[in-house]
Amino acid sequence: MPSATPAKKPYAPRLPAAERREQLLDAAQRIALERGFHAVSVDGVAKACGVTRPVVYGVFEDRTAMLAALFARGEERALAGLARVFPAIPGPGDDVDPDDLLLQGITAYLQTVSADPDTWRIILVPPEGAPPELEQRVNAQRRVMLRTLRGLLDWGLPRRGGPPVDPDLFARAVFTLAEGAARLLLVDPERWRVEQFTDFTRTALAALGPGVRPPG
Amino acid sequence: MPSATPAKKPYAPRLPAAERREQLLDAAQRIALERGFHAVSVDGVAKACGVTRPVVYGVFEDRTAMLAALFARGEERALAGLARVFPAIPGPGDDVDPDDLLLQGITAYLQTVSADPDTWRIILVPPEGAPPELEQRVNAQRRVMLRTLRGLLDWGLPRRGGPPVDPDLFARAVFTLAEGAARLLLVDPERWRVEQFTDFTRTALAALGPGVRPPG
DNA sequence: CTGTGTTGCTACATGTATGTAGCAATGAGG
DNA sequence: CCTCATTGCTACATACATGTAGCAACACAG
Numbered sequence: 001m002p003s004a005t006p007a008k009k010p011y012a013p014r015l016p017a018a019e020r021r022e023q024l025l026d027a028a029q030r031i032a033l034e035r036g037f038h039a040v041s042v043d044g045v046a047k048a049c050g051v052t053r054p055v056v057y058g059v060f061e062d063r064t065a066m067l068a069a070l071f072a073r074g075e076e077r078a079l080a081g082l083a084r085v086f087p088a089i090p091g092p093g094d095d096v097d098p099d100d101l102l103l104q105g106i107t108a109y110l111q112t113v114s115a116d117p118d119t120w121r122i123i124l125v126p127p128e129g130a131p132p133e134l135e136q137r138v139n140a141q142r143r144v145m146l147r148t149l150r151g152l153l154d155w156g157l158p159r160r161g162g163p164p165v166d167p168d169l170f171a172r173a174v175f176t177l178a179e180g181a182a183r184l185l186l187v188d189p190e191r192w193r194v195e196q197f198t199d200f201t202r203t204a205l206a207a208l209g210p211g212v213r214p215p216g
Numbered sequence: 217m218p219s220a221t222p223a224k225k226p227y228a229p230r231l232p233a234a235e236r237r238e239q240l241l242d243a244a245q246r247i248a249l250e251r252g253f254h255a256v257s258v259d260g261v262a263k264a265c266g267v268t269r270p271v272v273y274g275v276f277e278d279r280t281a282m283l284a285a286l287f288a289r290g291e292e293r294a295l296a297g298l299a300r301v302f303p304a305i306p307g308p309g310d311d312v313d314p315d316d317l318l319l320q321g322i323t324a325y326l327q328t329v330s331a332d333p334d335t336w337r338i339i340l341v342p343p344e345g346a347p348p349e350l351e352q353r354v355n356a357q358r359r360v361m362l363r364t365l366r367g368l369l370d371w372g373l374p375r376r377g378g379p380p381v382d383p384d385l386f387a388r389a390v391f392t393l394a395e396g397a398a399r400l401l402l403v404d405p406e407r408w409r410v411e412q413f414t415d416f417t418r419t420a421l422a423a424l425g426p427g428v429r430p431p432g
Numbered sequence: 433c434t435g436t437g438t439t440g441c442t443a444c445a446t447g448t449a450t451g452t453a454g455c456a457a458t459g460a461g462g
Numbered sequence: 463c464c465t466c467a468t469t470g471c472t473a474c475a476t477a478c479a480t481g482t483a484g485c486a487a488c489a490c491a492g
Contacts (some may be wrong), residue, residue: 014458014469035346041449052471057451128351132252132344163423169416172400173393180392200385207379207424230439230488257479268441273481 012050021059021069023049028070033121036128040067065141066130070122071134075141077119081112085149089155092202098156099205105152110194113182121186124179145176162208228266237275237285239265244286252344256283274333279349286338287350291357293335295327302364311426314372315421321368322394326410329398337402340395359430362391378424 015023027048032040042063046056060066085108090096115122121127123138150171176198181197231239258279262272276282301324304314329336337343339354349361366387373383386413397413 012470017469021471042451043449053450054452054472055470058469062451063449128348129345135344163419165419165423166412166416169412172396173416176392176396177389180388184388196382196385200382200389203379203381204424206380208420228440232439236439259479269480270441270442270482274439278481279479304468 025070038129054064074119074122085109098160107198124183241286248343254345290335290338301325314376323414333402340399
């Protein structure tokens, strides 16, 4: 019969620093998604790993550094996925339909988001209490993506003809709608499928202006 | 950072409860917009009004109630402005162009937002640290607006002809784009004008499908 | 001038999270 | 079996915001 008085914590399994670090970041991300960033306390993350606070401070300078590491890891993963979304601008010899290019880009984006939902939830549906650094990092990448998209549209819009839309606003609209679709996929994955959005996009593009080039 | 309230140590001007309440809410909103909701502490709000904490507790039950009051006031103001945005669904006798209806609604929405930017910044660009209750209230109103918009589109889409778009997704797309435009107006009012978005919308609508009904 | 209630202030008690110092357990190598 | 660097734990000190109790100043009625 164990004496109940001391109530000492049994030793948690010992891990090398690198593994512990990943485990802590996984826990921090899970807590952030489930209960918001305010719940991502050093103590909370430690407890979630069955460990105490000093262990966390052995890996990260402080709470801010821990969150920064979480964002850095997320950014890295997101950018790795995005590499396939933006195609290179086709050269003069290439025979590419601008509408197909856009449609494939959007599809690739939505599939990328669906393939790593937790990473993208942090970015596109940030949980309560997200520190300002997160929004700054995300917005910085948004600007990069928007510029890239704008470059592709500057190539594609004159080639497909169609209405004389403001290319800047058109780029922003496409971007906003793509993120909106991604949010729906992330928030209610049971209800939405990537194809619904690609179908909608295809219909909308077909209806816009002179339409898709005739095949052949 | 001007403190705007010189009287610190000596007695602050005495105010009746109702006036004090408005003053405290104004201060809370200003702090939230400038430094985020985490800076909206009972102490911070009190200091901003040149007053001490117990004065705040004399008006609001606690910090949560103070924020709830701020959100309630903002919701009230926003809904008052929105009353003019959504027109009634035209009857069989009325001769209304669906595209005009949509264009006027979007214009009215963007003008409403521009007319009371601070209220709408809380809603559309919530500062850091916003409590979950805010998002819940805003999302509840979003659902109402989306349903209303959907009703109007169910009336208008068959009347204007055009591509066979999914009406639900189309309503969401319009809503998302309108909020995106409003965000641009709020975040960078120097750069953006309502007309840029109405022009864009007009061009896009004109390009979509069979186009505007011929006049006459 | 002088009561008298209202409004605001000082001071305290509490709760929660951060970050640190020093001790204890573990387990691989001799 | 013993050594000892590594890893984790207990306990403390600190900071900050909340919420409360009781006192002090003001303004107006008489």
